[in-house]
Amino acid sequence: MITISLNSPIPLHDQLVQEIRRLLADGTLKVGDELPPVRQLANDLGINLNTVARAYRELTDCGLLATSRGRGTVVLSTIEKTTEKPAEEKKRIETTLSSALADAKIAGLNRKEIELLVLRQLNKLWGVS
Amino acid sequence: MITISLNSPIPLHDQLVQEIRRLLADGTLKVGDELPPVRQLANDLGINLNTVARAYRELTDCGLLATSRGRGTVVLSTIEKTTEKPAEEKKRIETTLSSALADAKIAGLNRKEIELLVLRQLNKLWGVS
DNA sequence: GACAAAGTATCATAGTATGATACACTGCGA
DNA sequence: TCGCAGTGTATCATACTATGATACTTTGTC
Numbered sequence: 001m002i003t004i005s006l007n008s009p010i011p012l013h014d015q016l017v018q019e020i021r022r023l024l025a026d027g028t029l030k031v032g033d034e035l036p037p038v039r040q041l042a043n044d045l046g047i048n049l050n051t052v053a054r055a056y057r058e059l060t061d062c063g064l065l066a067t068s069r070g071r072g073t074v075v076l077s078t079i080e081k082t083t084e085k086p087a088e089e090k091k092r093i094e095t096t097l098s099s100a101l102a103d104a105k106i107a108g109l110n111r112k113e114i115e116l117l118v119l120r121q122l123n124k125l126w127g128v129s
Numbered sequence: 130m131i132t133i134s135l136n137s138p139i140p141l142h143d144q145l146v147q148e149i150r151r152l153l154a155d156g157t158l159k160v161g162d163e164l165p166p167v168r169q170l171a172n173d174l175g176i177n178l179n180t181v182a183r184a185y186r187e188l189t190d191c192g193l194l195a196t197s198r199g200r201g202t203v204v205l206s207t208i209e210k211t212t213e214k215p216a217e218e219k220k221r222i223e224t225t226l227s228s229a230l231a232d233a234k235i236a237g238l239n240r241k242e243i244e245l246l247v248l249r250q251l252n253k254l255w256g257v258s
Numbered sequence: 259g260a261c262a263a264a265g266t267a268t269c270a271t272a273g274t275a276t277g278a279t280a281c282a283c284t285g286c287g288a
Numbered sequence: 289t290c291g292c293a294g295t296g297t298a299t300c301a302t303a304c305t306a307t308g309a310t311a312c313t314t315t316g317t318c
Contacts, residue, residue, distance in 0.1 A: 003224060005224075010138055011138055021235060022231040039294085039296095048278085050276070051276065053296065054275090054276095070284030072296080093233050096233075097229045098151055098250045099229075100225045100226045102254060103151075103225060104222050106150060106211070114226075121230045125234050125240075126240055166264060177308045178265090178308090179306095180307065183306090185265085186265095197264085198264065198266070199263070199314040200264065200314085
């Protein structure tokens, strides 16, 4: 369900946050769902439990998860309020997207394949099955 | 032309590499084009010249740029051969794309807006004006 | 030759990601 | 009521590495 890359320049806990936010955005995780215990997820991914705990904490801090000692971690909300200024945010989004698409082209995917990938993900995000 | 974010989790030199590869992929930079001197680009972006130099060197190492002391840095090739195994690479591409799209949704863009952004970038990448 | 402009090398520093380990809270069953 | 297993949390050490200040080397031009 969650995958990370050990040789990405992006720190592990950031990758985790990204992944979980993605699962929240596309509806895979719903309010009330339990997340795996830090030890289990850490073990599954082959990383340290602190790294997972850190990701959980960051998401807790921005109100998406609720964690409590001894009980576990659950989804509190799937909606997040953005803090960035719209202008910067828009640029950031565009840059990220453009990079991802360019990367796909560099990897040898042709236009049709990329369009298919995008379409599939958009459908998932907007709940079309 | 090149933009980076100082508070991204992605290291500056990696962002630079990403950006330049994007410019190579979409045709903004062509074979033979000169890149800005490290000092100038560093100054424009408000970062250290070593960081720029590092990005140039990485791109030189994989055969995309040619640098020589005293003369500068030029585009040597716009085609890169991938080194990853196809399976892993495909997953990486998908993950990156999915993240970027989810991020866009989280930021409040609606489906149409995202589709437009994607279309525009694809057109740029495949040379449609 | 002198000089300006390009990339390169060296070194220091601070930040931080990661991990090993021990702690504290919760709930359940004997 | 006690213990125990299963949670997340806190602490600390370590190693890495991104970044930057500075000095060096090469190239071309006047």
